[in-house]
Amino acid sequence: MLSRWAWFTRYRDRKLEWLLAFYTLWFGLWVSLPLHSMAGPSFEDALALAPEWLWGIVYTLVGVIHLISLHVNGRGWWTPFARLFALFLNSQVFLALTIGIAQQNPWGTGVATYIFIALGFCGAAFYNAALDCGHEIKIWRTRCR
Template sequence: MPWRIRYKDRALEWHVAFATLAFGIGVASPEFILSKSLDWMHRVMGEVAWGYVFAAIGAVHLLALAINGARWWTPLARTVMAALNLAAYSFLTIGFWVDAPTSTGVLTYGFFMVPCLGTTLFRAARDAFWQNQQPNINEYLPMVENGLSDQP
């Protein structure tokens, strides 16, 4: 990659964000046909609109990953985008389940993308809400240096 990834342990999150962007671009293109059996989803909005939604979610998720750590609110942005990404693929999985329960779409999106996105959502939420609750060793160093190591 031409840019440096700040947090290498987020490879799965980068992968699903890129996959969502690519999926959205593919669905929005006229050559791509999502599935004629997805009547439930087509009643909500058209196929090109679904493509734009997925592409936008993927692009903004990538942006949230790229700026993560620059400000206090960026882990929260990652959490929101992971939740939206999970919601979009869950909706797609439900669409396949309702209209074509024996299709490979149920397996592909329901058993691959949804659990991956659940994992990324958990990790993003952990970073956003629990990152400041870890003990800071620098607070305790002066106590240790002064021989007061038995005090909290």
């Protein structure tokens, strides 16, 4: 019988990444609400790049992709690469929002927060995913000899 936590593949080893993926999904759903969460002047240039509803959809999709990549990770040779790609997407959407906000208020808390998510949290998780990819490459090389 499967545990009710079976969906959270390797959660103990990847708590940061699971929480990052859930945060991205939650953030996307929050921005998708018709409450104008990006109505402040700091978001003017970000909203020039894309309307709020599109930001919400992008974040929601990236969060779902990241969650699925974490769930399937370890079930095949390709799964660490899917996880690495999902982390790359996640970092890029936060980096895009950082750039959009920085044009209006480069010293605002939004810039400090989103750049740290993009480079700090995603960077640390990206490093671990890259190590897993390296492990898979070593396995391929051993089998090809």
